[in-house]
């Protein structure tokens with residue numbers, strides 16, 4: 001079941017079933033926070049956090065078993081995910097909040113639902129503003145099918161956002177077969193995401209590896225060779241995206257069609273998934289399969305916006321059929337313009353600049369405006 005986009009996703013590390021049940025009961029009465037999982041074994045906490053990417057974690061400080069509460073907190077602090085941790089304790093074992101230890105706040109049994117919601121909200125908000133997440137939007141252009149227009153749309157959308165005054169970065173996340181290098185005709189030795197330092201990345205490191213395109217956007221390119229793609233880890237992606245959020249107002253990501261660890265980490269960290277669909281039965285079937293996967297992961301429906309590309313090329317599938325298959329009307333439509341798209345892609349010049357009055361350019365500009373009109377993400381990572 002998914003909730004509103006701003007819902008805080010909470011993970012509880014708790015080995016006492018009665019306490020877990022108590023927390024669950026308190027949260028049942030409200031919508032702002034969703035308990036996504038209870039991990040009973042401290043040794044599994046870090047892996048679950050890595051996989052589920054909650055917004056806040058509560059750890060029972062008195063956790064028994066091989067991995068005690070304090071150790072779980074330490075491991076989460078060192079994991080580099082920057083997810084705030086609340087220590088749950090009892091009055092007989094007082095604990096102090098201490099960012100150096102990795103404890104953002106403490107809650108002591110017994111507590112009311114009001115207290116619980118307040119403390120979770122407070123640490124979430126503090127972490128969000130520290131990450132700078134409330135200022136920027138991260139948009140992933142995705143489709144579970146190749147060749148539907150992801151690269152064409154993400155490039156032109158990023159430029160359209162820049163035209164509308166947004167400081168915009170485009171990330172080529174097709175790490176194996178990144179198209180932007182050839183589209184933009186960048187030199188073979190132009191730096192990529194792999195040239196960033198692996199541990200501490202600063203804004204100046206970022207400036208050194210970005211390609212500054214004449215169209216007014218900055219681009220983080222994919223590695224220059226296929227076999228280098230696997231050197232990019234989930235941790236690298238998390239670090240890069242949180243830094244980009246601090247520097248740019250909008251980050252647009254050209255996604256690969258497959259869902260692996262790295263692409264899921266990117267989708268977790270995005271505010272909006274612009275999912276490209278076309279009037280093609282295999283694309284529609286894959287889109288439905290992915291919708292199931294996204295629901296299972298817990299992405300709220302509002303995180304996904306469907307964009308019909310080549311919307312005037314229905315090819316036997318009626319718009320009503322597409323909407324019925326998706327379970328809702330698509331959010332945006334972009335027309336087909338083979339001649340302009342081919343010419344602009346061949347020249348590496350975005351059509352939104354070359355022919356701003358063409359219908360396809362106006363359609364992309366409308367997607368950009370709609371993204372900016374939506375309320376800035378309340379720092380929700382999902």
Ligand SMILES: Nc1ncnc2c1ncn2[C@@H]1O[C@H](COP(=O)(O)OP(=O)(O)OP(=O)(O)O)[C@@H](O)[C@H]1O
Nearest residue numbers: 146147148149150151152310335336337338341342
């Ligand atoms: N609206 C459109 N009108 C006309 N042609 C289009 C349109 N959108 C995309 N195309 C064309 O479709 C082809 C595929 O587009 P693109 O490379 O952007 O897709 P992709 O989803 O990024 O593909 P891949 O999965 O290979 O990365 C290109 O030749 C492009 O010129």
Ligand SMILES: [Mg+2]
Nearest residue numbers: 150151174179
């Ligand atoms: Mg592409």
